[in-house]
Amino acid sequence: MITLTDEERGIVERFIRRGKANGRNIARAHVLLKSDEGWSIARIAATFGVSQATVSNVRARYREGGVERVLKDQVQAKRRRALVGADEAMLVALACSPVPDGHDHWTVRMLQSKLVELGVVEHIGRGTVHTALKKMRLSRGDANTGAFRKRST
Numbered sequence: 001m002i003t004l005t006d007e008e009r010g011i012v013e014r015f016i017r018r019g020k021a022n023g024r025n026i027a028r029a030h031v032l033l034k035s036d037e038g039w040s041i042a043r044i045a046a047t048f049g050v051s052q053a054t055v056s057n058v059r060a061r062y063r064e065g066g067v068e069r070v071l072k073d074q075v076q077a078k079r080r081r082a083l084v085g086a087d088e089a090m091l092v093a094l095a096c097s098p099v100p101d102g103h104d105h106w107t108v109r110m111l112q113s114k115l116v117e118l119g120v121v122e123h124i125g126r127g128t129v130h131t132a133l134k135k136m137r138l139s140r141g142d143a144n145t146g147a148f149r150k151r152s153t
Helices: 006-018 023-036 040-049 054-069 084-098 108-117 128-135
Strands: none
Touching: 006 023, 006 054, 023 040, 023 054, 040 054, 084 108, 084 128, 108 128
């Protein structure tokens, strides 16, 4: 159970009326109001289609930092990129290098295992390799990129 001041209640009600926030934040605002009115966690969850954990989390956020903490999303920490700068350059160089014997072009799996084998990264997913190649518009199958030798016809 939480207790909002008159000022906080006004802020939350204006926030909902304005309707310019995303649905998640508006749901949090409704959870705050109904918590203040003494509704149970289960009743709030059922009414607004959120989990009981969400209701508990909203209440905990309010206790930690007030209304502002509930109504504004936290800025997410930037995720570490698996390939940056020199690592991406190594991937490009590898994709443009001669293909191992027995193959006619580099596959994403081959590039993935070669990056690990060369010690560029400890581990890397195929999706990361594919995304990096796509970002650079580098296709392992396009003769124009130099990613594999042209077939003689």
